[in-house]
Amino acid sequence: MSVRKQRNTKVFSPTTLQDLLSYYRDHPGAVPFAGGTYLFLSKGPREGFGGELIDLGHVSELSQISRTERYMEIGPAVSISKIINTGRHVMPRSLYAALRNIGNAAVRNHATLGGNICARSHRLSTYPVLLLLDVRLELRRVGNTRWVNLNRFISGDEGPLLEPGELVTRIRIPFMDWDVEQFRQQERLFTPEHFIFCGVVRKQKDVISDLRTSFCIGNRLTIRTRNIEAELIGRKLPIPPEDGLEMGRMLHQQIERNHPEMDKFNVHRIRRSLNWFLQILNDSE
Ligand SMILES: Cc1cc2nc3c(=O)[nH]c(=O)nc-3n(C[C@H](O)[C@H](O)[C@H](O)COP(=O)(O)OP(=O)(O)OC[C@H]3O[C@@H](n4cnc5c(N)ncnc54)[C@H](O)[C@@H]3O)c2cc1C
Known part of the structure; x- marks a missing residue:
């Protein structure tokens, strides 16, 4: 381990x-960092950036990838590039698409999945995807290890929910054999217009056996529309156009009810994304 001092900043680098x-x-x-690509970009009190930093990048336990038949486990300090290269053929395609979308090759060489999940002020590219994949996180502090579902770790405006001295130490991604997966990111990161849609579907012959969708607006508000998902599960493909329109109307009403502050443009984008996804589903027959 080492401690470096630069001007007013002290960096502790445990091994x-x-x-x-x-x-x-x-x-x-002290503020932990892995790649530092988000922290130093957003440098400021919102991320708790102060005078003391802990570099997670030299701890080998946090920099490993492993897999079993049922899931893949990723250390929070593994670079996005390494995850892409190692997991390309086994990870869910929606996650692969989200990871490929992050920054450029230079950023991805430093950026990590742990940092992507733990950013306090934003919901970043992988969050709406991981939310659909039943991802679990191992959290550790001295004398305590616990596992939580991502949707409890970050829920609505709350989170990431870490106890003092606690860190994410493993990210577990189940293999679930999705038949259709789509990830779409629009507009610039960190702008109110930034928009992500993710949808995953499992089919049994031409019947939808599982379907999940998420929408993330302005890098913060993340919506899952479980009643629409429930309406679609069990349906036979193709979904007739009039039923697709009805789903769009239900979605519209739900958003107006639950998010009255949302502007019409974003409501329209969400509705259009669902339409687009249903079209892809129909074409996937
Ligand atoms: C040019 C550029 C383009 C970018 N484009 C994108 C993009 O398209 N999509 C996107 O999502 N992001 C983008 N980013 C932001 C960033 O690169 C990624 O989000 C990256 O995955 C963050 O990972 P990191 O390791 O660098 O995080 P860090 O900056 O190291 O950490 C981020 C936050 O997580 C906390 N943290 C890190 N690890 C842990 C842990 N194990 N336990 C608890 N807390 C932890 C830190 O304290 C900090 O608050 C971009 C950045 C740049 C510079």
């Missing part, structure tokens, strides 16, 4: 998980 967790317990005000 073992034990040293990392002990240091973080004793310095709960």
Whole structure:
């Protein structure tokens, strides 16, 4: 382990998980970073960026990828490039698309999945995808290890929900054999217009056996429309155009009811994304 000092900033670089967790317990005000590509971009009090940093990048336990028959586990400090290269043929295609969309090759060489999930002020590219994939996170602090579902770790405006001295130490992504997966990101990151749609579907012959969709607007508000999902599960493909229109109307009403503050443009985008996805589903027969 080492401690570097630069101007007013002190950087602690542990090489073992034990040293990392002990240091973080004793310095709960220190800010952990992995690639640093988000933290230093957003540099400011919102991310808690202060005088003391902990570099997660030298802890080997946090930099590994492993897999079983049922899931793949990714260390939070593994670079996005490495995840893409190692997991390309096994990871869900929607996640692959989200990872490929992050920045450029230079950014992806440093950026990590842990940092993408744990950004406090924004919901970043992988969040609406991971939300659909039943992802679980291992959280550790000295003397305690627990597993949480991503939808409990970050829920609505809340989260990431970490105890003092606690870090994400593993990200578990189940393999679920989706038949159709779509990820679409529009407009510039960190602008109110930024928009992500993700949809995944499993079919049994021509019947929808599972369907999940998420929409993320302005890098913050993330919506799942479970009643529309429930309406579609069990339906036979193709979905007739009039039923597609009815789903669009239901979605519209739901958003107006639950998010009255949302502007018409975004309501329209959400509705259009659902239409587009249903079209892809019909074509996938
Ligand atoms: C040019 C450019 C383009 C970009 N484009 C995109 C894009 O298209 N989509 C996108 O999503 N992002 C984008 N980003 C932002 C960023 O690169 C990614 O979100 C990246 O995945 C963040 O990972 P990181 O390791 O760099 O995070 P860091 O900056 O290291 O950390 C981010 C936050 O997570 C916390 N954290 C990190 N690891 C842990 C952990 N294990 N436990 C608890 N907390 C932790 C940190 O304290 C910090 O608050 C871009 C950045 C740049 C510079």
